[in-house]
Every structure is written in C-alpha cells, then in structure tokens.
Amino acid sequence: ISAQQLGAYLLDRARARGARLLAARVDGVDIKNGAVEAVRLRGDGPERVLTGCFVNAAGPMLRQVGQMLGLELPVFSERHRKLAFEDRLGAIPRDAPMLILADPLDLPWSDEERELLAEDPQTRPLLETLPAGAHCRPEGHGASPWVLALWAYDAAPVPEVFPLPPDEQFPEVVMRGLAQLIPALEPYVARPPRPVVDGGYYTKTRENRPLIGPTAVRGAYLFGALSGYGVMAACGGAELLAAHIAGGPLPEYAAAFDLARYEDPAYRELLESWSDTGQL
Template sequence: MSKLEAEVVICGAGIAGIAVAYELAVKRGVKNVVLLEQDAPLSLTSDKSTECYRNWWPGPDGAMIALMNRSIERLEHIARESNNRIGLGRRGYLYATAEAGKVLELARAAENAARMGAGPLRVHEGKGESYAPAPAHGFEGQPDGADLITDKALIRRHFPYLAEDTVAVLHARRAGWFSAQQLGMWMLEQSRAHGVRLVQGRVTGVQTTAGRVNAVEAERADGSAFSVRTPCFVNAAGPMQKAVGRMLGVELPVFAELHLKMSFAEHLGVVPREAPMLIWMDEVRLPWSPEEQEMLAEEPSTRWLLGTFPSGVHCRPDGHGESNTLIVLYNYHLEPLEPRFPLPSDPHYADVALRGMSVMVPGLRRYFDRAPKPYIDGGYYVKTRENRPLIGPLGVKGAYVVGALSGFGVMAACAAGELLAAHILGDPLPEYAPAFALERYEDPEYRRRLEQFGDGAQL
C-alpha cells in the first residue's frame, strides 16, 4: 500500500472542499493540503446548482444573514480580483404572490431580515416612492435590503410578464447569480499554485489513535489502496457526508432530498433576459385542459397531477449573448431518501415544472404543446432539520465537517471555508460560528428553539 503525508486531508473536491483548501493554502499559508476526490472536481453536485446567491434569510436570528453577507463579500472580492471571471451579477430575487393575505407576511419577513442585517425595507405603495430596477449586469453600487411593491400599476410597469392577479412582489436586492464552476476552478487553480495536491481516490476509512485522527485510507479507480498520514481530516463529502461521518463513528443529523432542475431554449422571449430570479410564493394547481384532466384522472399513477402543488416554483434566465436558456426549478417531492447515482428519474418533472412556472408567468403556456426538448439534471440537498449548515469540529480530535449546505453551498462556500479554516487553526471565530457547530444540538435552549426556524425562505 502506497503512503502519502499531508497536514490536512479534505474529502471531496466540490465547492465546499475547494473553498476550505483555498482558505487554508492561499489565505493562511498552510502547506501540504491534499484534496481527495474520486471523480472530476466540482462534478457531483456543485455543477448542478442554480448558481445563485442571496443574503435574504428570514429566521429567528441573524446567523444565516451574517454568514451569507460575509460570503458575498468574499465573492465580490474574488470577482474584482479575477476581473469578474465568475460573472457575478446582482439582479436580485423577486418573490411574488396573488394572495392579499401574504402581503403582511412579506412585510414582516422583510422587516425582520432588516433587523438581522440584510438591509432596509423600502415599501412602494403607489404614492410617489421611487423604485430602481436592478441592472442586467454587474454588482457594484447596488442597494441592499428589499423593495416591497404593492401598487399593481407599478408591478405591471416593471414586471408585465407576471400573472395579472399578482398583488405584491418583494425584490430582495443583495442577490443574484454567478458561475459556480468558474468560482470553483479559480479557487482550485489558486490553491494548486500554493501547493494543494488534488489526489484521485475514494475515501474508505479514517484511522484514529487514542481518539485522534492519524491517517485516511483511500482507493484508486483501479482498486489499488493507499493511505495518507495526517493529523487533520475534513469531511466535505457533499451527498456522501453522512456515510463519511460514520467512518469516524459520528452520526451526522442530516438527511437528503432530491432536487431537480430543467432548462430549455426559451426562444419566444416570454421571460426577459434581464429578469431577476422569479419565485412564486403561492400553492398552485397545474393548468390542464379539460381533456387532459379527464385523461389524468383515469389513472391512479397520474391522478396526483390534478392536486395542489407547493409554493416555491422558480426560474431565471441563463447564459450570455445570444443565449435564450431558461432554468426552471420546482421541488415538489421532498421526502428524505438515501443518495444514489445516477439520480432517479421523474418522467413528469419537465411538464410539472413548466406548468407550475406558467402560473406565475402565463406567457410560458405557449410552450405547452411545442416546448423545446428540456435538459434535466440536479442533485441532492443534504440538510439539517433547521436547514443550517454544519461547520466545525466533529467530536473526534482532528476531524472536521463542512456540510449540510443544502441548496446554498455555492453561495455559502467562501464564508464556510473561512470559518472551517479558523476552527482548524485555532484562530478567532466570528460571532455566528456557534450557530453552525455540531455541538449546538447539545444545548437544551437551542433544541427548544428549533421549532422557530421555519424554512428560512429555502427554495
């Protein structure tokens, strides 16, 4: 068995693992960091994301907002340093509703987020207040906070493609998207230039002596085994983080959900190329013709398509130049499951996602009978009960985790890598660090407060 040595071994070269390597080697000068990855970097889940970011995180405290504000600061720094190789933009997230009862709910959530550090709430009720739409490109000089528009004329002026019964929109402003692949590759290139080694292999075990990590066992694609002597192991295994945790005798309090997305050539230009992320807050019933309803009702296997679907269907334009790609996401099957690859298929996904999105953007109904062939991919959201990440020590000396990054891994990666590096090196921790440590579940007060978290506006 061949043997290597490393100061730190990171299991997983997804966006989280690469961010930890970047922080350790590039920002803090740690030598001899090894990234262990059985496939190509960023290829399992990181490249399947919607590549979006936001500091809009309603909740009982400001920990998630603080983490995301810090991560966005780091993203903006990388964008400037790389001449915006990562394509960072700031069009925002636009939450919309046709239910008058949700207007107050939106206002309260925005006021709470403002108190927690997301930026001020600006309310536009048709009394002369100014609303500045987000530019199509760039991120500099834009407002933070959120704009709540309840004047229907103003909504129609700026978002004429939305359903006519829309009564309110909330535009979260410190939000947008970027190229997660370019971010990951830029950090990986910088890391390798500072001595990080990318080693191909699948982690098969972690050795400990007297309760402390001393080596990582792995296997190459050809079946040959090797080990890496190290005092420090990082579980950044993404969908496999629970299985890797068990190698240390640690049962991580996480579960997985399958989240799919589809994209297609939106050649009719229903959704403007400069549109923000569009999110429908209301439950929907899919629009079917009477004939389709009758056909679907006949079969038990399709009758569920006539029921009520959850809120949260969302979409955004993708690409540059002549691109007309639209990405649509609708997460309506959220039962916990064990990650497996290739992903299980859903033959109805493209139809459900398109019809669900058409409730918010009726012009998309023009594609019902002649939609271009969609491309469907996705990945697993691995999450904790309260949908907050796990970043910190694992209970075994020298073992750490950066995981449970759910659907926000690419947006949180920079701050998560920074936080975990501080844990590893014993550096001062930010105030929000305890909110993401595994040991938070040992606090009776924290366990009592779990019911207050809600979904944190997670998509």
Template sequence: MTQHSAEVAIIGAGIAGIATAYYLAEHHNITNVLLIEQGQPMAFTSAQSGENYRNWWPHPSMVDFTNHSIDLMEKIARDSNNRLHMNRRGYALATRRTQVDDLVEQIRYGYDNKHDDLIRFHGSSDSVSYKFAEKPDWESAPDGVDVMQNQDLIRRAFPSFSEEIQTVLHIRRGGDISGQQMGMYMLEKYRAQGGRRLTGMVKQINQQDGFELEIETGEGLTRVKAEKIVNTAGPFAGKIAEMIGETLPVYNTFQQKIAFEDVEKAIPRNLPFSIDLDEQCIDWSEDEKDWLAGDDEYKWLTEQMPGAIHCRPDGGDNGSWLKLGWAYNETPQDVAWEPVLNDQFPEIALRGAARLNPSLKAYYGKLPRNMTHYGGWYTMTEENWPLIGSMGENGAEKGAFMVAALSGFGTMAACASADLVAKWVAEDGKPKYASDFSLERYQNAPLLAELKEASKGVL
C-alpha cells in the same frame, strides 16, 4: 502500497472542499493540504447547482453568514476581473396576496437592527423611487429589499408576471454566478501554492496519531496520513462521519431542474431570479386532470402543490436559455451516483412556472429539444441550516472537522462555510454565528424552538 501525508486532508472536491482548501491557504497559510475526490472536481453535486445567491433568510445568523459569503465572492470577482460572471439582479418574490406583514416581518427579523435602512415600501400612492435593474452590475446594485404593491410599478418592472400578482418583494443583494468558474479560480490558486489532489474513494479512516485514510484509486489502495481531516463530502458526509464513529443529523433529498433554450423569447433577459411564493394546483387540461386523478401513481399531480417554483434567464443578457426549478420533493433517499430522473418533471415545472409567467404556456407539451433535465442531492438538517465546525463532540481535539448540509445553498454559502471551517482548523477567532452552525446548536433549546417554527427557505 502508495502513501501520502498532509497536514490537512479534505474529503470531497465539490465547491465546499475546493473553497476550504483555498481559504486554508489564503487566510491561514496552511498549504500542506491534500484534496481527495473520487472523480473530477465539482463533477457531482456542485455540477447540478442553480448557481444563485441571496442574503434573504428569516434569521440574523443566516443573513450575516450569507452576507459574508457574498462579500468573499465579490472579492473574488474583483480580483479575477469577474471571472465568475457575478451579477446582481436580485430575487423577485411574487405573491397574489395583499397582506404580507408576515413576509415583511421575516425580512425585518433577518436584517436585525438594520432593517429600517434596508426595507423600502412602494404602495399605490408612494413616491419613493425604485431603481430598475437595468444593468446586471453587482457593484452598483442597491442592498435591502423593495416591497412593491404599486401595480403600475410591478407591471413596468416585471412585465412577464401574471396580472394576478399583487405584491413583489425584490431582494436586491442577490443574483447568480458561474459556480464552476469560481471553483476553478480557487482550485488554480490552491495548486499554485503547492496544494495537491488525489483521485480515489475513501474506504476507511483509522484514528491513530491523527488519521490514516485508506483510499481506493485506479492504481490500487493508497494510504494517506493526515494530522487533521475536513469532511466536505456533500451527500456522503454522513458516511464519512460514520467512519470515525460519529453520526450527523443529516438526510438527503433529490431535487430536479430543467434548462432550455427560450426560442419563443417568453422571458425578458433582465428578469431576476423569480419565485412564485404561492401554493398552486398545476394547470392541466380537464382531460389531463381526469386521467391523472384516475391513476394512483400520478394522482398527487392533481392536488395542491407547494410554492417556491422558480425561474430565471441563464447565460446573461445576451444568452437565450432559461432555468426552472421546483424543490417540492421532501422524501429522504439513499444517495445514488446516478439518480433516476422523473420523466414528468419537465412538464410539471413548466406548468408550475407558467402560473407566474404565463408566456411560458407557449411551451406546453412542446418543450424545445434543446433542453437539459438534471438533478442533484440536497443534504439537509431538519432545520435546513448547515453543519460547520467540529465533527463530533471531541472532533476539534481529534482534528476532525466538517462542512456539511449545505442543501440548496452550497454555491452561495461555499466561501463563508470554507472561511469558517478554516478558522476551526487553524484555531483562529470565529464569528458570533459559529456556534449556531456547529453541532453546539443542538444544545441551544431556545434556538431550536425558534427554528422549528421558522421557514426552512428550501428552493
């Protein structure tokens, strides 16, 4: 039987696991690390990422956390000559509402004591200048948010938006990256410092003088002896925790997306990641609506759907593809390696997205053949905050740590998550938000009460 040893064994080589290995070496000189994954790195959940990032969250801890993650991604962009193709056109949050005090208040609260400098209002008679996102360069883009209610300005900035849109909140520190390129960059750096990989599935973890992991590989059973472990197993994080007798408050939902070639040039290539905040009923014809309403399996498609369908160009200014996503599924499911896609989802997403961008109606019933329909698992806590730190009440003493429940924000949060868990592993000083993202938060009744009333921000 083959045996390996390591100071730290990382279980899961998605973007969170790779980033953890990277920051253990980069920030703490911990290089005796073994990265364990059943298949190829970033081939499961990370491969389905929307690859977007933003610092828009309705709580200061999440804003500080994602701001730090963006800082770290920007450093990688600088160090790698922007190998991760980082751009910063922002997030455009669109609504037909004119009264948006609640949305602005969420942003104010998230920005904490910095909101006066970061929120800019553009009303019908406002003369404050608005900087168009003419270039995707992240270095020159402003921070903060532009609250736009000047209709002429909205039409000029977002010409594809429906004329029903009355308000746009343009979150400026946001955009997209190539998550795969960022992961490969970190993996290469990890390997260059002596980091190792093992391909196999963790079957059992024994706790004795650290940890002994039993790994099923293509060559048979392998044992790994590790002083410490980090659970970065994505949708399987709960199962890994159970192997050491711990229960994580997480569940999984399956969310789908589509990408297709915009042969009709329906969407401007400089459109930011755009979200329709409003609830809607899907735009079916009367005949389609009658047919769907008469079938118990599909009746729900005629009822009111949640907001937050999103659309963005894919492939940069010179590309030709679009991505659409709508995370409306809230049903917890057992994880499957090959989840079943809903054949109706492409048309559902298309018609939902056409309410914000009516030019997409050109594709009704005739989406291009050059289309990809895919999906991934969102591993979540009830409040949709991550779990980072000690895996269990005495996990730190035992040497058991985790990065879990990154749901739909794994790519954008990977760097800050990994940097934080590396501090736990190395027993280094942690930021003030560390306890908020650990299991310690479940002893903080005021915080939990606050999060129960807050938006979960699922996209």
C-alpha cells in the same frame, strides 16, 4: 456566478500554494485514541495518507462519511432537479431577474389528464396542491436563448442515489407551473421545447443551517449541509472552517453552525418551534 468556474479558480489558487488533488475514494478513516490518524483511499496514488486532520466535505454523502468516524450526523437529502430550455419565443426577457412563484399551486389539468394521473400512485400527487417555489431565470450571456427553471414540488427526504432517478413528468410540471406566473410560457405547454434536465441533492439539517466546525473526534471537521446555498456560502464557510482548524479567533456566529449546538437543550427546544427555513 458559475459554480464550475469558481471551483476551478479556487483549485488553481490552492495548487499554486502546494495543494495536491488525488482522484480517489475515501474507504475509511483510522482513529487512534479518539483522534484522526490516517485516511484510507482507493484510487490513483497512495492507499493510506497519514494525517491528523480530516475534513468531511462530502456533499450528499456527508452522513455516510460521518459514519466512518462513528458519527450519526443530523442531516438528510432532498432531490432537486433543474430544467434548461431554449426560449425561442422570447417569453422571458434576457434582463429579467430571478422570477419566483411564492404561492402554492393547483395545476390546470384536463379531465382526461386527471384521469391518467390518478391511475398511477407516482403521479397522483400532481393532482394535489403543490408547494410554492417554482422559479426561473435567464441563463448565459448576451443573446443566449436559454432559461433555467426549477421547482422542488416533490421535495422529501430520500436516499442518495447516483445517477439521479429520472422523472419523466418534471419538464411538463415545471412548465405548467411557471406558465401560471408567466402566461407567455403557455405555448410551451402544448409544444414543449427540448428539455435538458439535470440536478442533484440538497443535503441539509432540520433547520437548514450548515454544519461547519469540529466534531467529537479530534482532528475531524465538518463542512456540509449547505442545502441550496452552497455556492453562496462556500467561501465564507471555508474561512470559518480554516479558523477552526488553525485555532484562530472565531466570529460570534460560529456556534450557530457547530455540530455541538444540538447538545444545547435551549437550541433543541428552539427547533421544535422552527417554522420557515427559507428554502426554495
């Protein structure tokens, strides 16, 4: 599924029902008597929109927008880059599924490479055992030669900075890792294809469950911390959020995504024993 095409489709559907898209930056949220009164904008269009309903769906900036409401949200962000390359050798069949390396990995460096990597504190961790999760899949339709590859071997909480800071080692590290899973990729280690590197942030909670629902500020709602499953969860999460806003019946699982879950002592105790979050 294409996230861009899905977003364009949903935006068209919303516009057909009267929605307007304003290209602006949210500068603040006015709160009166504990409830949302207006949103202040900077950009094209009005500078202040009177409203009793505000949804914080700011993606990687979820925490910062939450602070505009006086909320400290329990979220953090990890950098997740992705590598696209043309598989001119046909190493990965076009009908291949997503291929995932589920084991931690020690990359095969030469003695000279190990010496060079050890000299720089930024590259020294590449000499250690790297986490599981390198994965790839064919990209595009028909005879497209493109392959999409990902490996968050350096995932850790980081500040949200745009544009994403470069990582010159990323294409080589990903290719070396995937070559351990798919030996046919090995020639690309010595003669790498021209890489196209993109990426962004996975904003998440400690247990990797999203935040969907109301906040302590009346009229202010959350829809975020969708980590690495945003496209998969977006439509279902939006239905849940709409039920919260419209006062409709909520499904049994609604409380599992509500910010208020952190006020439950039993849930906080459960977090202490939480192990696998299922994150690649």
